[in-house]
Amino acid sequence: MSSDPWGRVDETGTVYVRTADGEQVVGSWQAGTPEEALAYFERKYEGLVVEIGLLEKRVKTTDLSAKDAQTAIDHIREQVDAHHAVGDLDALKTRLDKLVETVEKRREERKQQRAKQSDEARHAKEALVTEAEELAQSDQWRAAGERLRALVDTWKGLPRLDRKSDDELWHRFSHARSAFSKRRKAHFAQLDAQREEARKTKERLVSEAEALSGSTDWGPTAARYRELMSEWKAAGRAQREHEDDLWNRFRGAQDVFFAARSSVFAERDAEQAENLKLKEELAEEAEKLLPISDLKGARAAFRSINERWEAIGHVPRDARPKVEGRMHAVERAIQEAEDSEWRRTNPEARARAEGMTGQFQAAVDKLKGQIEQARAQGNNARAAKLEAELERSQELLDQALKGLQEFGG
Incomplete structure (x- = not known):
């Protein structure tokens, strides 16, 4: 009979393994010596040790799922429980039990991690929904549209929630996108209608501008072109494919008219500049008078x-004002000289002036006498009142005497 610390072979070739529960039959060995039998089953034990070691490493260092780890543990445990190996089977069971604890701990950690990720995903999706609902009311069509598309990409990158919660949030998210798309579509439909109306208006303005381009009625036509430009600006923009062509035609018609007007005005300006030179010479001749x-x-x-x-x-x-002003100044000087000559040589005017002067002189003399009399009587108040009248009468006399001097008298 042969034996080692964990097993033995009896005389019949039966192999036993020692466990905490006593000896267990491992198997029967008839093909060789007892030592070979023990060595064979010891190698089986070493195989289990290696297998358990590899599984422990996988559980610790890889993302092996708890389910797959437990399946592998159960498979090894079946082999250990079958007692088909010679070695410390109880130690293997202890290692497997610890490995089960590790797997359960990992399972719980992953459960908590998934719960945390789910909670984070819920908050992230709720934030996306809130932003999408705000964007649904925006009129910044391009920026809001691009942002909504970015939100969709972000949504796709987030983990799914439970079916009910995920569907409810997605419904709100999708509804916000649809509402924005509907508003944007309505806006651009209205914009297209406005641009079509602008196109019709601008085609009418272009037709009139082209019809006026050959006009030589410079003032009214230029005024009408200014009105057409105001109407053009008020009409708004037409569709992009029409706007540039219409503008080029409209501007081209104006250019034809204003180029012709500029040519005519250039000739007129040259003629007027020559006229100004001649009139300045005449003004200088007049000023010499x-x-x-x-x-x-x-x-x-x-x-x-x-x-x-x-x-x-x-x-x-x-x-014009400056050169005409020079002529008017000479004309006024001649007129004033004529007026002065007329007053000087007009007998009736001279007689009237002499009569007025005599009347004012008589009034002054009379007031002086009345003042002397009032003072002699001690009536100072009357004297003061008469002196005020004397002052006014003296002013009138002085003016009359000045007028009389113009007649040489």
Whole structure:
């Protein structure tokens, strides 16, 4: 009979293993010596040790699922329980029991982790739904549309919740996207209608602009083009494929008209600049008549200058007030000289002036006498009142005497 610390072989070739529950039959060995039998079943034991060691490593270092780990443990346990190996089978059972505890701990950790991930996913999806519902009311069509598409990608990357919760949140999320799409579609449909109306309006404006492009009625036509431009801006934008073409036609028609007008105005401006030069020369000739010493000669010379002035055409508008003002100043000087001469040589006016002067002189003399009398009588109040009247009468007398001097008197 042969034996070792964990097993033995009896004389019949039966192999036993020692356990905490006593000896257990491992099997029968008839093919060789007892030592070979023990060695064979000891190798089976070593195989179980290696298998358990590998499973322990997989449980600790890989993402082996609890279910698959438990299946592997049960498979090894069946082999250990079958007692088909010689070695410390109780130690293997202890290792398997500890491994079960480890798997259960991992199972619980993963359960908690999944619960945490599910909770995080729920909050993340609720946040996505809230943002989507806010975006559904936005009028920032491009930015909101791009953001909603990004939210969909984010949603797809999140774990699924329980079926009911996931479906409810997805329904709200999808409804928000649909509401936004519906509003955007309605907006662009309205925009298309407005752009079509703008296209019709601008085609009408283009037709009128093109019809006016050959006009030579410069002022009214230019004014009408300004009105057409205001109407163009008020019409809004047409569809992109029409807007540029319509604008090019509209602008082209204006360019034809304004180029023709500019050409004509350039000729007119050159002519008016020459007219201004001629009128400035006449104004200078007229100014040489001042100061007036010979009224009759000055009047005749100015009349000649003015006739030549009238024969000259228009001058530039911004230069007109200055050059005309120079002529008007000479004309006023001649007029004032004529008025002065008339007053000086008019007998009736002289007689009236002498009469008025005499009346004012008599009034002054009378008031002076009344003042002397009032003072002699001690009536100072009356004297003061008469002095005020005397002052006013003296002013009138002085003015009358000045007027009389103009007649040489």
